[in-house]
Amino acid sequence: xxxxxxxxxxxxxxxxxxxxxxxxxxxxxxxxxxxxxxxxxxxxxxxxxxxxxxxxxxxxxxxxxxxxxxxxxxxxxxxxxxxxxxxxxxxxxxxxxxxxxxxxxxxxxxxxxxxxxxxxxxxxxxxxxxxxxxxxxxxxxxxxxxxxxxxxxxxxxxxxxxxxxxxxxxxxxxxxxxxxxxxxxxxxxxxxxxxxxxxxxxxxxxxxxxxxxxxxxxxxxxxxxxxxxxxxxxxxxxxxxxxxxxxxxxxxxxxxxxxxxxxxxxxxxxxxxxxxxxxxxxxxxxxxxxxxxxxxxxxxxxxxxxxxxxxxxxxxxxxxxxxxxxxxxxxxxxxxxxxxxxxxxxxxxxxxxxxxxxxxxxxxxxxxxxxxxxxxxxxxxxxxxxxxxxxxxxxxxxxxxxxxxxxxxxxxxxxxxxxxxxxxxxxxxxxxxxxxxxxxxxxxxxxxxxxxxxxxxxxxxxxxxxxxxxxxxxxxxxxxxxxxxxxxxxxxxxxxxxxxxxxxxxxxxxxxxxxxxxxxxxxxxxxxxxxxxxxxxxxxxxxxxxxxxxxxxxxxxxxxxxxxxxxxxxxxxxxxxxxxxxxxxxxxxxxxxxxxxxxxxxxxxxxxxxxxxxxxxxxxxxxxxxxxxxxxxxxxxxxxxxxxxxxxxxxxxxxxxxxxxxxxxxxxxxxxxxxxxxxxxxxxxxxxx
Numbered sequence: 001x002x003x004x005x006x007x008x009x010x011x012x013x014x015x016x017x018x019x020x021x022x023x024x025x026x027x028x029x030x031x032x033x034x035x036x037x038x039x040x041x042x043x044x045x046x047x048x049x050x051x052x053x054x055x056x057x058x059x060x061x062x063x064x065x066x067x068x069x070x071x072x073x074x075x076x077x078x079x080x081x082x083x084x085x086x087x088x089x090x091x092x093x094x095x096x097x098x099x100x101x102x103x104x105x106x107x108x109x110x111x112x113x114x115x116x117x118x119x120x121x122x123x124x125x126x127x128x129x130x131x132x133x134x135x136x137x138x139x140x141x142x143x144x145x146x147x148x149x150x151x152x153x154x155x156x157x158x159x160x161x162x163x164x165x166x167x168x169x170x171x172x173x174x175x176x177x178x179x180x181x182x183x184x185x186x187x188x189x190x191x192x193x194x195x196x197x198x199x200x201x202x203x204x205x206x207x208x209x210x211x212x213x214x215x216x217x218x219x220x221x222x223x224x225x226x227x228x229x230x231x232x233x234x235x236x237x238x239x240x241x242x243x244x245x246x247x248x249x250x251x252x253x254x255x256x257x258x259x260x261x262x263x264x265x266x267x268x269x270x271x272x273x274x275x276x277x278x279x280x281x282x283x284x285x286x287x288x289x290x291x292x293x294x295x296x297x298x299x300x301x302x303x304x305x306x307x308x309x310x311x312x313x314x315x316x317x318x319x320x321x322x323x324x325x326x327x328x329x330x331x332x333x334x335x336x337x338x339x340x341x342x343x344x345x346x347x348x349x350x351x352x353x354x355x356x357x358x359x360x361x362x363x364x365x366x367x368x369x370x371x372x373x374x375x376x377x378x379x380x381x382x383x384x385x386x387x388x389x390x391x392x393x394x395x396x397x398x399x400x401x402x403x404x405x406x407x408x409x410x411x412x413x414x415x416x417x418x419x420x421x422x423x424x425x426x427x428x429x430x431x432x433x434x435x436x437x438x439x440x441x442x443x444x445x446x447x448x449x450x451x452x453x454x455x456x457x458x459x460x461x462x463x464x465x466x467x468x469x470x471x472x473x474x475x476x477x478x479x480x481x482x483x484x485x486x487x488x489x490x491x492x493x494x495x496x497x498x499x500x501x502x503x504x505x506x507x508x509x510x511x512x513x514x515x516x517x518x519x520x521x522x523x524x525x526x527x528x529x530x531x532x533x534x535x536x537x538x539x540x541x542x543x544x545x546x547x548x549x550x551x552x553x554x555x556x557x558x559x560x561x562x563x564x565x566x567x568x569x570x571x572x573x574x575x576x577x578x579x580x581x582x583x584x585x586x587x588x589x590x591x592x593x594x595x596x597x598x599x600x601x602x603x604x605x606x607x608x609x610x611x612x613x614x615x616x617x618x619x620x621x622x623x624x625x626x627x628x629x630x631x632x633x634x635x636x637x638x639x640x641x642x643x644x645x646x647x648x649x650x651x652x653x654x655x656x657x658x659x660x661x662x663x664x665x666x667x668x669x670x671x672x673x674x675x676x677x678x679x680x681x682x683x684x685x686x687x688x689x
Contacts, residue, residue: 002026002028003027003028003029003067003169003170003202004026004027004064004066004087005026005027005063005064005068006023006024006025006026006050006062006063006064006065007024007062007063007064007065008022008023008024008061008062008063009022009023009024009046009049009050009063009064009072010061010062011042011045011046011049011054011058011059011060012058012059012060012061013057013058014057015274016274017273017274018226018273019042019045020042020046020049020226021042021225021227022062022227022228023042023046023062023221023223023226023227023228024228024300025221025228025231027170027202027204028202029169029200030196030200030202031202031219032196032202032203032205032216032217032219033202033203033205033217033218033219033221034205034207034212034213034217034219034220034221034234035047035204035205035206035207035220035223036207036210036213036220036221036222036223036249037208037222037223037224037249038224038249038270038529038531038532039208039270039500039529040270040272040273041223041224041226041270042223042225043206043223044174044175044206047089047172047174047204047206049064049072050064050071050087051083051087051089051172052071052072052074052076052079052083053089060072066082066086066087066169066170067086067169081115084111084114084115084162084163084165084166084168085115085166085168086168086170087168087169087170087171087172088162088163088166088168088170088171088172089171089172089173089174090156090159090160090171090172090173090174090176091159091174092174092175092176092178094147094155094156094158094159095147095152095155097159098147098155098158098159099147100146100147100148101146102146103144103145103146104127104131104142104145104146104147104150104158105124105127105128105131105142105143105144106124106127107162108126108127108130108131108143108158108162108165109123109124109126109127111162111165111166112126112165112166116166124143127161127165128143130161130164131157131161133161133164133194133198134157134158134160134191134194134195135157135190136157136161137619142154151184151620151621152180152181152184152396153180153181153184153185153187153620154620156176156177156180156188157187157188159176160176160188160191160192163195164198164201167198167199167201168199168201169201169202170202170204171195171199171201171202171203171204172203172204172206173192173205173206173207174206175206175207175208176188176192176207177207177209178207178208178209181395181396181556182556182557182597182601183395183596183597183600183617184395184620185600185602186600186614186617187616187617189212189215189216190614192216193216203216205217208530209602210238210249210250210253210530210604211253211601211602211609213234213604214234214238214602214603214604214605214606214609215602215603215606215609215610215612217234218234219231219234219306220234220237220238222237222245222246222249224245224270224281224282225270225271225273225276225281225282226273227281228300228308228310229243229246229282229300229309229310229311230242230243230245230246230300230309230310231300231306231307231308231309232306232307232308233306233307234606235606235607238250238604238605238606240318241317242309242314242317243309243310243311243314243317244282244286244287244288244311244313244317244327244328245266245282245285245286247317247324247327247328248264248285248324248328248531249266249530249531250324250604251263251264251323251324251325251328252264252266252324252328252530252531252533252534253530253559253604254537254559254560254562255559255562255603256559256562256586256598256601256680257603257680257681261330262330262331262332262333262538262541263534263538263563264324264325264328264329264330264534265328265531265532265534265535265538266328266531266534266535267285267535268285269285269499269501269502269532271284277294278295279292279293279294279295279296279297280294280297280298280310280311280312281297287327287329288313288317288327290312290313292312297310298312303318331538333538333541333542333545334542334545334546343385343388343666346385346386346387346388347385347386347422348383348385348386348422349384349385349386349420349421349517349518349550350383350384350407350419350420350421350518350550350552351382351383351384351417351418351419352380352382352383352403352407352416352418353416354379354380354381354415354417355377355379355380355381355413355415355416356377356378356413356415356416357376357377357402357403357413357414358373358374358378358414359374359376360374361373361374361625372625372626373625374624374625375574375624375625375627376399376574376624377399377403377406378573378574378575379416379574379575380399380403380571380574380575380576381416381576381658382569382576382579384518384552385550386517386548386550387544387548387549387550388551388566389544389551389553389564389565389567390551390565390566390567390568390569391553391554391561391565391567391568391569392552392554392555392571393554393555393556393558393561393568393569393571393597394556394570394571394572394597395556395572396556396621397573397621397624398571398573398621399571399573399574399575399624400554400571401522403554404442404520404552404554406418407440407520407552408440408442408520410428410433410436410437410440411426411433412425412426413425420436420439420440420518421436421439421440421517421518437514438468438514438516439514439516439517439518440516440517440518440520441464441511441512441514441516441518441519441520442511442520443504443508443511443519443521443522443524444522444524445522445523445524445526445527446527447495447500447503447504447506447507447527448495448496448500448503450507451495451503451506452495453494453495453496454494455494456491456493456494457481457490457491457492457493457495457498457506458477458491460495460506460510461477461480461481461491461506461509461510461513462476462477462513463510464510464513464514465477465513465514468514470514476513477491478491480510480512480513481506481509483509483512483543484505484506484508484509484512484543485505485535485539486505486506486509499532500527500528500529500532501528501529501533501536504524504527507524508524508536508540508543512543516549517548517550518550518551518552519549519550520551520552520554521540521552521554521555522554523555523556524540524553525537525557525560526555526556526557533560537560537563540564541563541564551565553565558586558597558598558601561582562586565582566581566582567579567580567581567582567666568580568582570585570591570594570597572593572632572633573621573624573627573632573633574624574627574632575632575655575670576670577591577593577594577633577670577671578590578591578593578594578658578668578669578670578671579667579669580666580668581666581667584664584666584667585667586598587678587680588667588678589677589679590661590667590671590674590675590676590677591633591669591674592615592633592638592639593636593637595615595677595679596638598679598680599613599614599615599679600614600616603681608681612681615638615679616638617638622636629652629653629655630650630651630652630653630654630655631651631652631654631655631656631670631672633671634648634651634652637651639673643673647672647673650672651672654672656670656671656672657670658670659674661676
């Protein structure tokens with residue numbers, strides 16, 4: 001039974017910009033439709049149009065029928081009665097979606113009372129029941145909390161509670177897990193599945209995470225430049241894609257279960273809605289384009305039962321059994337000479353010994369007093385060898401960024417020792433510190449915020465050269481831009497004239513200007529689409545091998561880490577939980593926290609995801625101002641409940657140190673009862689031939 005029927009939906013903004021150009025889909029009761037594509041493809045605008053949430057200046061045409069009732073053009077008072085009752089929406093940013101001056105319980109109760117004849121007390125009770133349903137601990141107490149008192153994962157769960165409050169028939173999820181840690185994402189997706197079971201609703205899942213779609217969706221709609229380019233069942237789309245764009249998206253995904261080696265990037269960037277190329281919008285980026293592709297834009301046509309593709313070469317792709325790796329050229333990255341030398345024989349370029357950084361917790365607006373201590377980093381040790389990449393991973397708040405700050409300051413730490421290229425940071429004077437900065441550079445997470453919008457790119461890249469007295473600035477700037485895959489002519493442009501991936505390449509060029517030996521990478525690809533991300537990851541790998549660089553790589557995406565890192569250090573509440581080679585930590589994780597992290601990462605493989613068992617962590621990360629006694633992970637540890645009383649007492653009273661595991665040269669875990677297990681299932685490569 002079709003509950004939502006969207007036909008030929010178009011959205012035009014001021015200036016004649018067509019953001020959505022003819023989207024059609026049907027949603028049945030209990031079905032999950034995944035809508036995927038790069039940023040700017042029109043995914044979110046499509047659903048905002050269905051919900052009637054676009055600005056009045058937007059021109060919307062076509063049809064969107066809910067139970068046969070037309071939503072487009074419906075009077076405002078009528079659509080308000082439907083929103084939240086028959087159709088509801090879960091927004092990407094739950095903090096901005098909640099009103100900050102009302103409690104969570106009041107806001108959920110209000111959503112109930114608007115659509116149901118219910119008294120205030122009964123609605124408040126219903127709000128508590130809903131919070132309990134989505135897994136909020138102590139729901140009666142937390143219902144009285146304000147949005148800012150909830151963590152990101154709890155806010156998203158509360159948003160789900162509000163969305164299902166009136167048993168809607170359709171739930172639209174707009175990037176519901178984008179800003180969440182992977183462990184919290186797993187909890188939210190589990191809650192969403194529970195909510196669907198309770199309500200029987202159809203779900204429209206808008207996301208760029210193809211792993212999430214693989215595990216949730218029944219059907220998939222792929223969008224590009226405002227139009228659907230492929231539509232079908234999740235198995236057809238993932239195992240037998242027939243549109244080069246879909247094939248490129250799937251091939252560019254870094255996978256925790258995949259083979260090491262270069263990723264498959266989609267060269268170029270999506271077109272602007274105001275300047276679409278002639279013919280097929282994807283043609284300028286498509287390796288399979290022919291002259292006919294640039295003459296006329298292909299229509300979305302049915303090629304088999306329920307399967308639709310907008311590509312004139314889809315039949316050829318099907319007959320030849322082509323894969324993404326066949327269509328998109330895989331870059332060849334030369335092998336590094338440095339890594340051929342055993343790690344123990346290479347120079348150590350960065351070393352941390354028992355690094356500690358605490359912050360005072362203050363209270364009072366005028367007369368401040370110290371009321372506690374934030375244990376941001378609480379005694380961590382690791383080293384990086386020449387030509388090596390060490391990844392520092394963990395949930396938000398575990399101390400990764402504080403560790404970077406302590407290293408980059410090149411000053412005496414609060415406690416412990418930092419040694420960069422053989423020089424102790426506590427013994428550096430001002431001149432020595434400036435000289436050492438040539439060899440230690442950083443690439444930031446947000447390339448737009450890191451680049452001065454008032455300066456042309458050439459001046460941005462040249463700035464460190466001028467600061468250190470280099471003379472051959474113009475030649476060096478041209479060299480650097482070419483090194484990161486940009487043209488020297490781009491030096492005259494400003495950062496806002498570049499795409500996100502190009503801006504990150506500019507940031508890398510600037511970091512390489514002084515020929516450093518160590519590069520600190522602070523989430524360098526987290527803000528990029530997966531297709532653009534693949535090119536930047538390949539670039540970083542190539543630069544490492546050709547220039548002999550060493551990387552300290554901070555990330556929350558463990559799939560990216562698998563492709564880029566040689567060794568991994570997993571942090572939890574200011575301490576290292578596990579450390580070792582990528583192969584050891586991923587294939588044989590020994591710490592329960594690492595096992596839960598790896599278990600939570602979605603794989604872009606529908607069959608594996610449907611049968612996969614996850615290790616779900618209860619609750620959120622404890623406050624670093626009040627870490628648990630003994631083992632800091634024990635309050636969320638799934639193994640803790642299975643231990644004997646005596647073993648539990650050891651976890652409560654004794655903080656474990658990182659201990660080398662048996663038969664492992666470079667693999668240690670901070671767990672009293674560490675046990676190596678496999679949590680990453682084998683991939684299910686089902687390519688039709």
